[in-house]
Amino acid sequence: MPTTYAIPNGSTAFAATLYTGNATTNSINIANNGVGFQPDFSWFKVRSETGNHIVHDVLRGAGGVNRLFPNTTSAESTNGDGFVTFTSTGFDLNGGGSGGDVNAMTGGVGRTYVAWSWKANGAAVTNTAGSITSQVSANTAAGFSVVTYTGTGSLATVGHGLGVAPSMVIIKSRSQAANWTVYHSSVGNTGALFLNLTNATDTGSAYWNNTSPTSSVFTINTGSASNTSGQTYVAYCWAAVPGYSAFGSYTGNGSSDGPFVFTNMRPRFILIKRTDTAGFDWILQDTSRSTYNSADSVLNPNSSAAEQNGGGYNLDVLSNGFKLRNSGGQTNASGGTYIYMAFAENPFKNSLAR
Secondary structure (H helix, E strand, O other): OOOOOOOOOHHHOEEEEEEEOOOOOEEEEOOEOOEOOOOOEEEEEEOOOOOOOEEEEOOOOHHHOOEEOOOOOOOOEOOOOOEEEEEOOEEEEOOOOOOOOOOOOOOOOOOEEEEEEEOOOOOOEEEOOOOEOEEEEEEOOOOEEEEEEEOOOOOEEEEOOOOOOOOEEEEEEOOOOOOOEEEEOOOOOOEEEEOOOOOOOEEOOOOOOOOOOOOOEEEEOOEOOOEOOOOEEEEEEEOOOOOOEEEEEEEOOOOOOOOEEEOOEEEEEEEEEEOOOOOOOEEEEEOOOOOOOOEOEEEOOOOOOOOEEOHHHOEEEEOOEEEEOOOOHHHHOOOOEEEEEEEEEEEHHHOOOO
16 A cells, blocks of 8 residues: 555645535635635535536636536537636536526525535647547546547547546547436446446447557547547546545445445545446445445436435445445445546545545
């Protein structure tokens, strides 16, 4: 176990922030225990009722104004959800726009929301490492980058700016309807998952050309999901950073005394997906919404559904990982295969039990 960490305090690079809609100007400070940052990628979800997941990032429109919807195939659209701009301490919202997915419209005051925010590196830098020139905002210390590029319709590589191979890449077409295509190191380069769907792993070379990401580029094959000629794309890339982020897999045992997953830190954010069988949601938990064990407050990136709670999702967040405390198929079917992505509240050496 390392004695020093690139990110000794996860609150400097990732935040899970709760707030309440107010149908007017709303300036949200994402600081946790007095520590904050200017986000470069924020993912929003209304908790108290049905509403789309929304993502904004620093590269797509001035101030991050353009939006995408993780639970749908829709192309990028201009702001109509209430998001205004990123700020040095979080983000500013207005009266809610269309549907109040980020801030309540008139009549919807009191809606509760969560925003998960990551720090990249501000304005775009041109990256020529791949066969396609990309625009990149990369935080190499935290292992996160936002990447935009234009497809060529031919087998290609795209620079991601991390300096190490990413463990997870999520790609979305900005200019046309298409699935959110996911590479995960535990699935490997021969298959893909889809953030907006409940599908199992789809195996084939159509996504990554059976080629793993390198320290400088990820490989994309042809097709609407990642590389149609002339269409624009965004990719969110994460690399594992010891004590701050972890990406891996586990096998369920179908018991309320479920498997323990070692992450080398106390997770603040956990995303889980079953990969061997179709029909199971993506499961997203965080310690802002579940403040004590066992945690059971769940949102589903593939669905507009409101937040759910219940024993079918129970897990314990521990100082060095998480332990499943349910026998349900969503996260712990006997023999089921699951992938996860987790980000730290604190590295293991600085973590206390909760």
